[in-house]
Amino acid sequence: MQANKLQLRIADRLLVDGLDWQIGVGECWCVIGRNGAGKSTLLRTLVGLRPAEGGSIALNGRALKDWPLQDLARQRAFLPQGRNDAFAYRVIETVLTARHPYHESAYWESDADYAVAHSALQLMDVDGLADRDVRSLSGGERQRVAIAAVLAQDTPLLLLDEPTSALDLAHQVSVMSLLDKLCREQKKSVVMVSHDLNLAHSVATHALLLMGDGRWFAGAVDEVMQASLLSECLGHPIEIIKHGTRTIYLAGDSEHEVKKNEYE
Numbered sequence: 001m002q003a004n005k006l007q008l009r010i011a012d013r014l015l016v017d018g019l020d021w022q023i024g025v026g027e028c029w030c031v032i033g034r035n036g037a038g039k040s041t042l043l044r045t046l047v048g049l050r051p052a053e054g055g056s057i058a059l060n061g062r063a064l065k066d067w068p069l070q071d072l073a074r075q076r077a078f079l080p081q082g083r084n085d086a087f088a089y090r091v092i093e094t095v096l097t098a099r100h101p102y103h104e105s106a107y108w109e110s111d112a113d114y115a116v117a118h119s120a121l122q123l124m125d126v127d128g129l130a131d132r133d134v135r136s137l138s139g140g141e142r143q144r145v146a147i148a149a150v151l152a153q154d155t156p157l158l159l160l161d162e163p164t165s166a167l168d169l170a171h172q173v174s175v176m177s178l179l180d181k182l183c184r185e186q187k188k189s190v191v192m193v194s195h196d197l198n199l200a201h202s203v204a205t206h207a208l209l210l211m212g213d214g215r216w217f218a219g220a221v222d223e224v225m226q227a228s229l230l231s232e233c234l235g236h237p238i239e240i241i242k243h244g245t246r247t248i249y250l251a252g253d254s255e256h257e258v259k260k261n262e263y264e
């Protein structure tokens with residue numbers, strides 16, 4: 001996926017200005033920024049759920065707006081930030097809806113669709129909940145079912161808005177290692193929003209920093225996830241500690257606050 005001179009605005013605020021960005025095969029991008037910086041707006045624009053205010057987006061060299069919806073649904077899957085379950089669907093049914101892009105004329109899901117859905121639920125450690133009403137799930141269980149649906153859509157590009165929100169520590173780590181595996185072994189591309197710098201750094205190959213005033217920085221994680229840039233981006237001092245091969249990000253002393261959030 002490629003963004004050219006992308007501009008995003010909401011009301012009188014310029015969120016992203018002139019974004020030139022290429023998401024390559026097998027890359028895992030983490031989008032970082034303060035609350036309200038425009039991360040979800042960017043993901044929703046990349047998915048095609050809202051128009052850009054300027055510039056263009058292309059997928060496999062073809063403008064996003066020129067893709068038929070069914071074809072697009074075979075190329076990219078989206079995990080939005082929140083869910084509101086109005087109806088009493090079973091868990092397996094919510095995951096099976098992700099297989100609709102593959103139904104040409106068939107009305108019912110095939111055995112193969114069930115197999116894909118169950119295997120996605122297993123990967124997320126929620127296969128035992130397949131027959132439960134989604135409205136009865138805990139927040140973390142519901143989030144894992146939603147990620148299972150994204151996996152069952154089986155697309156080369158995954159756009160995930162805070163995939164680890166509501167997950168316990170063990171499941172945060174297992175989701176990150178699964179994303180890492182999907183990128184490395186299956187050459188999927190991932191774009192995820194995360195507020196957890198350590199988790200993001202553990203899996204991301206690249207990072208996009210949204211500064212909240214239209215400016216942005218994109219590049220390989222170690223180029224972009226630097227203390228000074230992150231501190232400015234997040235409006236709070238960030239310290240970096242090297243521990244063996246690991247890089248650990250810590251929130252610094254707030255007495256030395258970097259720059260107040262001007263847009264809240």
Ligand SMILES: Nc1ncnc2c1ncn2[C@@H]1O[C@H](COP(=O)(O)OP(=O)(O)OP(=O)(O)O)[C@@H](O)[C@H]1O
Pocket residue numbers: 010011015033034035036037038039040041042
């Ligand atoms: N429909 C809308 N009407 C007015 N303002 C909106 C609308 N949608 C989004 N905004 C504003 O646009 C800004 C960007 O929102 P967005 O959801 O993209 O932020 P974010 O970076 O994802 O934040 P968070 O970290 O809190 O999820 C916010 O200030 C938000 O209040």
